[in-house]
Amino acid sequence: MAAPATLSLRPCATLAPSRSALPAARFASSSRPAPSLSISCPPRRFKSLRRALAVGSDQQASAASSVKQEEKPRTYYFLVANAKFMLDDEEHFQEQLQEKLRLYEERSMEQDFWLVIEPKFLDKFPNVTKRLKRPAVALVSTDRNWIRFMKLRLDRVLAEQFDAETLEEALASNPAELNFDKPDKWTAPYPKYESGWWEAFLPPKSSNGMA
Amino acid sequence: MELSLLNPTMHHHGIASKSTSHLPAHRASSGPARFRVRASAAAPPAPAAKPGSPKKRGKTEVSESLLTPRFYTTDFDEMEQLFNAEINKQLNQDEFDALLQEFKTDYNQTHFIRNPEFKEAADKMQGPLRQIFVEFLERSCTAEFSGFLLYKELGRRLKKTNPVVAEIFSLMSRDEARHAGFLNKGLSDFNLALDLGFLTKARKYTFFKPKFIFYATYLSEKIGYWRYITIFRHLKANPEYQVYPIFKYFENWCQDENRHGDFFSALMKAQPQFLNDWKAKLWSRFFCLSVYVTMYLNDCQRSAFYEGIGLNTKEFDMHVIIETNRTTARIFPAVPDVENPEFKRKLDRMVEINLKIIAIGESNDLPLVKNLKRVPLIAQLVSEIIAAYLMPPIESGSVDFADFEPKLVY
Numbered sequence: 370m371a372a373p374a375t376l377s378l379r380p381c382a383t384l385a386p387s388r389s390a391l392p393a394a395r396f397a398s399s400s401r402p403a404p405s406l407s408i409s410c411p412p413r414r415f416k417s418l419r420r421a422l423a424v425g426s427d428q429q430a431s432a433a434s435s436v437k438q439e440e441k442p443r444t445y446y447f448l449v450a451n452a453k454f455m456l457d458d459e460e461h462f463q464e465q466l467q468e469k470l471r472l473y474e475e476r477s478m479e480q481d482f483w484l485v486i487e488p489k490f491l492d493k494f495p496n497v498t499k500r501l502k503r504p505a506v507a508l509v510s511t512d513r514n515w516i517r518f519m520k521l522r523l524d525r526v527l528a529e530q531f532d533a534e535t536l537e538e539a540l541a542s543n544p545a546e547l548n549f550d551k552p553d554k555w556t557a558p559y560p561k562y563e564s565g566w567w568e569a570f571l572p573p574k575s576s577n578g579m580a
Numbered sequence: 581m582e583l584s585l586l587n588p589t590m591h592h593h594g595i596a597s598k599s600t601s602h603l604p605a606h607r608a609s610s611g612p613a614r615f616r617v618r619a620s621a622a623a624p625p626a627p628a629a630k631p632g633s634p635k636k637r638g639k640t641e642v643s644e645s646l647l648t649p650r651f652y653t654t655d656f657d658e659m660e661q662l663f664n665a666e667i668n669k670q671l672n673q674d675e676f677d678a679l680l681q682e683f684k685t686d687y688n689q690t691h692f693i694r695n696p697e698f699k700e701a702a703d704k705m706q707g708p709l710r711q712i713f714v715e716f717l718e719r720s721c722t723a724e725f726s727g728f729l730l731y732k733e734l735g736r737r738l739k740k741t742n743p744v745v746a747e748i749f750s751l752m753s754r755d756e757a758r759h760a761g762f763l764n765k766g767l768s769d770f771n772l773a774l775d776l777g778f779l780t781k782a783r784k785y786t787f788f789k790p791k792f793i794f795y796a797t798y799l800s801e802k803i804g805y806w807r808y809i810t811i812f813r814h815l816k817a818n819p820e821y822q823v824y825p826i827f828k829y830f831e832n833w834c835q836d837e838n839r840h841g842d843f844f845s846a847l848m849k850a851q852p853q854f855l856n857d858w859k860a861k862l863w864s865r866f867f868c869l870s871v872y873v874t875m876y877l878n879d880c881q882r883s884a885f886y887e888g889i890g891l892n893t894k895e896f897d898m899h900v901i902i903e904t905n906r907t908t909a910r911i912f913p914a915v916p917d918v919e920n921p922e923f924k925r926k927l928d929r930m931v932e933i934n935l936k937i938i939a940i941g942e943s944n945d946l947p948l949v950k951n952l953k954r955v956p957l958i959a960q961l962v963s964e965i966i967a968a969y970l971m972p973p974i975e976s977g978s979v980d981f982a983d984f985e986p987k988l989v990y
Contacts, residue, residue, distance in 0.1 A: 450990040468835050472687050500989050517678035524910040524978050527990050557899050559813035
């Protein structure tokens with residue numbers, strides 16, 4: 370019986386480079402303690418230090434020393450699919466992002482995940498773009514484990530990663546108009562989520578300015 | 581679960597003829613009355629008084645039946661083998677590491693906090709709706725608690741062979757305990773409480789091989805998500821039906837269920853032999869059908885509950901079935917074609933047959949006569965189920981396993 374693992378695919382494979390292949394050297398303290406995360410609850414009085422606090426749960430140690438972390442080069446992990454799938458079909462995805470945002474607010478953690486509509490970084494991935502319906506939407510995060518989890522959840526998405534010098538560069542996007550047709554038959558006993566829910570998860574305006 | 585399909589009316593007997601006739605008696609009592617679940621419909625009644633809980637007054641016995649939420653047990657030695665990283669080199673440990681992080685995050689750490697609204701809402705609820713609510717809380721609590729027991733034990737047993745998988749199980753049992761506890765506190769608003777310690781000892785456990793535990797628990801977590809989120813979103817849009825505040829907690833709550841389902845998805849991916857051959861397809865379809873039919877028959881017997889919160893029972897169930905099936909198609913290699921209108925027609929015929937079987941049970945005939953009358957109806961029900969099983973299925977599965985994946989456009 371052929372193990373399907375051998376049939377399995379680029380998107381997954383890219384999520385699992387050997388640890389040595391990671392651009393770990395760029396991190397001040399490069400040893401990323403693999404899954405031993407503990408998202409701690411920083412006490413409120415440290416709110417002023419928020420920016421200095423860890424973004425990814427597994428990077429707390431290294432981030433504490435880097436106050437202006439946006440300016441450090443980092444690795445971004447992303448999942449991408451057509452906008453209809455990401456923003457219109459998968460309603461549980463919206464709930465998950467809201468839940469995560471709520472948690473980050475409760476624990477005063479800096480956001481490390483974004484939705485990017487028509488991201489510029491896709492230009493670097495011809496193998497991805499040729500298999501992608503447009504407009505496309507990417508879920509981007511610096512938290513590799515979380516993206517891996519989201520791949521498991523969403524399944525019908527492509528996964529890749531890239532390095533970028535700044536957050537702005539990483540999240541730059543091209544303008545795109547998103548309009549989803551109303552579903553022909555809506556049988557759920559509740560209304561669909563309002564279009565535009567994703568705006569809360571788009572990168573801060575400054576990075577759009579790059580577009 | 582299979583058995584439940586062959587004898588779906590038993591539950592009805594238990595609840596309708598026993599518990600509902602006893603429960604109202606407790607309304608006036610000041611302290612919580614505890615009630616127990618008898619070990620099985622066929623087993624002798626549980627001992628009348630349990631030492632150590634002397635202040636119970638007038639316990640009500642709720643009889644367990646084949647459609648009540650089950651307690652599961654499995655072959656723990658086989659589980660140990662399956663997740664032994666030494667033996668299984670292909671275990672995708674990265675996926676488990678990612679899941680562990682997700683569970684450690686503990687999104688709902690501070691979510692399950694009650695407020696005075698609960699008691700007020702419970703006090704306002706009278707008559708049949710009150711009884712239905714109690715039953716709903718009791719069944720939900722039992723189901724969550726059964727998850728707690730199974731996951732807790734798996735967490736304990738897998739500690740040595742795969743500490744990461746073991747810890748995820750333990751964290752899931754944390755969630756289930758929280759959910760069960762919250763529901764049990766809900767019961768206290770109605771001056772009742774489930775004796776969970778007693779349940780643990782007295783309930784009969786259903787044994788499933790690990791493979792079947794994966795199919796069954798995956799489905800029950802995902803269907804749980806779809807049921808809860810549907811109720812939540814419906815009540816958000818129609819707040820006039822918000823009769824009890826527990827539903828307001830469902831949005832965050834059901835995200836736990838969804839994550840639990842994801843974990844079983846990863847477990848199955850780590851054991852591709854459970855997903856990639858013709859037997860896996862047959863079992864996948866069988867488990868889907870079992871779970872859907874069980875829910876449909878169960879809920880149609882309790883339509884007063886769904887109507888009480890403003891839902892049309894059959895529409896609610898079909899929505900949940902269709903969505904659960906779409907979700908399940910991301911991992912199971914085949915699923916029934918529930919969106920084919922014939923599927924619903926079959927379910928509706930099953931409900932009708934089931935109603936006739938129930939009517940016989942409630943008649944004054946001699947037991948032997950009842951059984952003789954039931955035989956042809958049960959045969960009809962079985963043949964409907966088989967016909968539904970044989971409907972052309974939908975081939976499905978994770979794109980990680982699809983050989984056509986390189987050609988897929990996303």
